[in-house]
Amino acid sequence: MFKKVLIANRGEIALRIIRACKELDIATVAVYSEADADSLHVRFADEVVCIGPGPSNQSYLQIPRIISAAEVTNSEAIHPGYGFLAENASFAEICASCNIKFIGPSPTMINSIGNKSLAKETMKQAGVPVIPGSDGVLKDVEAAKKTAAQIGYPVIIKASAGGGGRGMRIVRDADAIDNAFNQASTEAEAGFGNADVYMEKYLERPRHIEVQLLGDSHGNVVALGERECSIQRKHQKLIEESPSPVITETVRDAMCDAAIKGARAVNYESAGTIEFLYENGEFYFMEMNTRIQVEHPVTEAVFGTDLIKKQIEIAAGQKFNWDKKYRMRGHAIECRINAEDPSKNFRPSPGQIKSFHVPGGPGVRVDTHAYAGYVIPPFYDSLIAKVITHGRTRHEAILRMSRCLEEFVIEGVSTTIPFHQMVLEENDFVNGNFDTKYIERFQEVTSFRN
Amino acid sequence: MNENEIKRLVKILEESSVSELEIRRWGKSIRIAKHPSNSLPSATSPSAPVASVPAGASDSNASSDTENAAPAKKSGVEQKSPMVGTFYRASAPNADPYVKVNQVIKSGQVLCIIEAMKLMNEIESEFEGRVVEILVENGQPVEYNQPLFIIEPV
Numbered sequence: 237m238f239k240k241v242l243i244a245n246r247g248e249i250a251l252r253i254i255r256a257c258k259e260l261d262i263a264t265v266a267v268y269s270e271a272d273a274d275s276l277h278v279r280f281a282d283e284v285v286c287i288g289p290g291p292s293n294q295s296y297l298q299i300p301r302i303i304s305a306a307e308v309t310n311s312e313a314i315h316p317g318y319g320f321l322a323e324n325a326s327f328a329e330i331c332a333s334c335n336i337k338f339i340g341p342s343p344t345m346i347n348s349i350g351n352k353s354l355a356k357e358t359m360k361q362a363g364v365p366v367i368p369g370s371d372g373v374l375k376d377v378e379a380a381k382k383t384a385a386q387i388g389y390p391v392i393i394k395a396s397a398g399g400g401g402r403g404m405r406i407v408r409d410a411d412a413i414d415n416a417f418n419q420a421s422t423e424a425e426a427g428f429g430n431a432d433v434y435m436e437k438y439l440e441r442p443r444h445i446e447v448q449l450l451g452d453s454h455g456n457v458v459a460l461g462e463r464e465c466s467i468q469r470k471h472q473k474l475i476e477e478s479p480s481p482v483i484t485e486t487v488r489d490a491m492c493d494a495a496i497k498g499a500r501a502v503n504y505e506s507a508g509t510i511e512f513l514y515e516n517g518e519f520y521f522m523e524m525n526t527r528i529q530v531e532h533p534v535t536e537a538v539f540g541t542d543l544i545k546k547q548i549e550i551a552a553g554q555k556f557n558w559d560k561k562y563r564m565r566g567h568a569i570e571c572r573i574n575a576e577d578p579s580k581n582f583r584p585s586p587g588q589i590k591s592f593h594v595p596g597g598p599g600v601r602v603d604t605h606a607y608a609g610y611v612i613p614p615f616y617d618s619l620i621a622k623v624i625t626h627g628r629t630r631h632e633a634i635l636r637m638s639r640c641l642e643e644f645v646i647e648g649v650s651t652t653i654p655f656h657q658m659v660l661e662e663n664d665f666v667n668g669n670f671d672t673k674y675i676e677r678f679q680e681v682t683s684f685r686n
Numbered sequence: 687m688n689e690n691e692i693k694r695l696v697k698i699l700e701e702s703s704v705s706e707l708e709i710r711r712w713g714k715s716i717r718i719a720k721h722p723s724n725s726l727p728s729a730t731s732p733s734a735p736v737a738s739v740p741a742g743a744s745d746s747n748a749s750s751d752t753e754n755a756a757p758a759k760k761s762g763v764e765q766k767s768p769m770v771g772t773f774y775r776a777s778a779p780n781a782d783p784y785v786k787v788n789q790v791i792k793s794g795q796v797l798c799i800i801e802a803m804k805l806m807n808e809i810e811s812e813f814e815g816r817v818v819e820i821l822v823e824n825g826q827p828v829e830y831n832q833p834l835f836i837i838e839p840v
Contacts, residue, residue: 263688270831282688286829287770301830304770304802308827334803 237552238262238312238337243277244302245317248605248622249530250277253315256544265309267302269295271613276605283309290615296320299327306336313337313551315544319617322527323350339551340506341526348502349524359521362501364494367513367520369436380417381410383435392438393417395424402427406438437520441671442513444468444522445480447495448535450543450558451504452550458558459492459499460535460543465511467659469582469675474652475659476531477569478538481630481668483514491519498524507532507547515671530572530622533601537568537626567630569637573604574618577650586614590648595640599626599633612649620651630668634660692716762818762838765811767828771802775824789817790840797835800828815839 242265243253250266254277257264266281271290278284285305288295295301297320306314314336316322325346331338340346349355360366368387373396374380384391384407393416395403403424405416417433425431448460464480465473479488495510498521507528512519532543539562546556576582592608604621606612612620623640627633641657659678664670699707699718708717767773775783775798784796791797793814799806819836822828 283690284829285770285827286831288830295830300803301770305829307803308770308772 237554238548240265240309240311241313241315241339241548242267242302242306242309242311242336243281243317244296244314245320245322246272246275246277246296246605247616248603248619249317249528250275251280251605252603253317253544254280256542256548259542260545260548262548265305265311267296267305269615271615274610276607276610285309290613292320292615299324299330303330303334303336307334311336313339313548315339315548316527318527318530323525325350337551339547341504341508345502345504346526349508349526352523355524356521358501359498359524362497364498364501364510364521365519367436367439367522370434373432373434374417377414377417380435381413384410384413387435387437390438390440391435393420393433393435395420395428395430396432396434397424397428397430403433439513439515439520441673442515443480443482443671444473444511445483445491445514445519446509446511446529447491448529448532448543449495449499449504449508449510450546450550450556451499451506451508452556453505453553454555455503456556456558457496457499457504458556459495460539460541461564462488462491463531463534465531466670466672467665467675468672469679473531473572474675475569475571475656476534477567477630477633478534479564479567480514484517487514487517487519494519494521506550507543530619531570533603533622533624534568534570537601537624538564538566540565566626566628567633568624568626569630569633570622570624571637571641571656572619572652573621573623573644573646573656574652575612575620575649576618576652578652578655580650582652584614584618585650586612586618587649588612589620589646591645592647593643593645594621595623595643597636597639599636600624600640601626606646620646620649634666692718762815762836763813764833765797765809765813765835765837767800767830767832767834768809769800769802769807770829771800771807771827773822773824773826773828773834774799774801774806775820777806785817785820785835787817787820791815791817791837809834811835811837813837813839 240263241257243250244267254264264281265283266277267285267287268278269288269290287301287305288298314331321327323346325343328338328346329343356366370383390406390408393405403420405420407413407416420433421431424433443466445462445464447462451457461478462480463476463478465476467475498510509525509529511522513522536543575585577585588611589606589608592606594602601624602621606620625633625636625640627636638660641653644653659665695707695718699720706719777799784798785791791811793811795811796808797811798809800809815837817835818838821833
């Protein structure tokens with residue numbers, strides 16, 4: 237087991253990793269930017285090294301300084317957390333060449349999975365369902381008609397060379413395809429100088445359901461159930477839960493099997509997540525993330541496990557014994573509390589937290605790096621706390637979360653707590669009746685008031 | 687518990703009237719005791735100021751242990767480290783140090799080496815003047831913006 241680990245991150249995840257290390261009797265080294273000098277992860281670590289000024293590209297993304305910090309402190313391994321350098325294959329490679337163990341997958345794995353179209357192809361070869369689509373560019377309208385008939389309507393025609401809604405047309409039946417193809421191609425030509433378009437099945441109201449994976453260095457791979465992450469705003473998750481309120485046991489087994497197949501296909505090591513789009517009983521591979529995710533606590537709650545410790549143990553070469561009898565127990569929900577003002581279009585609200593009182597009681601976990609008097613720096617993301625509740629049923633977990641959000645006091649900055657409270661009371665949320673476009677519709681229908 | 691924490695505890699003990707300290711943490715414990723000599727403070731000797739250290743906080747210099755015990759600061763500007771690495775006063779173990787205290791230096795003159803990732807980096811002075819103090823020891827790890835030298839501009 238490692239004697240010393242350097243945490244190449246900040247905020248709540250750095251604290252999370254330090255806690256796991258302490259429990260494994262591993263000495264910790266924190267790196268920090270000048271803006272984070274008073275941060276909790278700096279105070280809790282055994283040793284600290286300043287690596288630059290506030291902006292991330294001058295500090296937390298500075299590979300030479302981080303490696304140097306590991307060398308001068310004799311750290312044996314680096315945990316990259318999430319974001320920053322967590323999925324940077326060069327960083328993983330440099331660690332390897334400097335004899336420092338990168339707690340995560342190998343550079344090769346990061347590269348092959350990070351390449352979206354390569355990843356999709358690899359998954360397809362492994363027998364993982366992927367979103368049905370054209371094999372590359374559509375030659376002409378005839379090809380479009382044929383492909384659409386194969387895939388099944390509705391379909392979406394997209395520009396190969398760009399995005400952002402340009403050169404995109406949703407087609408719901410065969411009559412509309414001629415026009416759609418021509419319009420999309422023309423728009424693509426005008427917008428990106430390239431008229432090439434391709435086609436994919438269009439999911440009207442998909443749900444984002446992801447599977448947590450763990451692979452050790454001895455070829456063992458396990459899937460730790462799924463997380464429902466459809467409550468998102470601008471592709472940023474706001475509320476996550478496990479298990480998903482909508483999928484059946486059969487679908488769960490199929491998803492986990494598919495995820496394991498995908499992970500084995502790339503000999504995956506460490507913690508990772510495969511994200512699927514789910515609709516009407518069908519699921520399709522969207523992408524794979526080769527890091528620990530923000531919402532890992534909901535999986536930890538329902539399985540009674542510590543994923544960060546598992547990552548460290550796997551990196552230290554340990555073989556894990558995952559009892560197949562481990563089943564998800566109860567239901568867990570997480571709310572990401574951001575320092576943003578929901579009544580002003582979620583404008584970030586950095587500044588000093590004047591008072592801070594976290595909720596407690598049974599089945600409650602709060603992961604936060606904030607405290608009364610803490611000044612939220614403007615350089616990083618606005619996540620200040622994660623509240624996780626665990627209940628015997630989804631209903632209990634929701635009630636518990638509502639209670640916690642009432643108890644949680646954060647003064648001095650605006651937070652998304654009032655917004656979370658509103659969502660938790662909505663019928664559709666309580667009935668599990670939502671998809672990735674839910675928050676969009678929610679915001680349109682209810683003009684948010686403080 | 688690491689060396690720097692122990693040094694800090696010894697310093698606290700020395701500067702206070704406490705004679706013995708025992709700390710337990712994570713199943714390990716450490717006990718530090720003062721030698722009982724001249725146990726009664728004499729009226730003529732000045733009493734050492736008690737250092738107040740915030741509980742549980744490890745301040746930003748804990749890992750590099752560069753803090754001067756004496757609060758008096760020499761006048762001049764600080765030449766800080768632009769990188770993370772190991773500080774060396776000379777280009778090789780047996781070579782002469784680049785600069786000595788009281789030496790007058792020019793802007794751009796090499797003051798020291800900082801080794802990072804097996805590469806030796808020459809650190810050039812931002813200032814012109816006299817080297818008043820060298821704040822770090824040869825072979826000591828340094829962090830970003832850590833003060834290395836105090837230079838009195840001429």
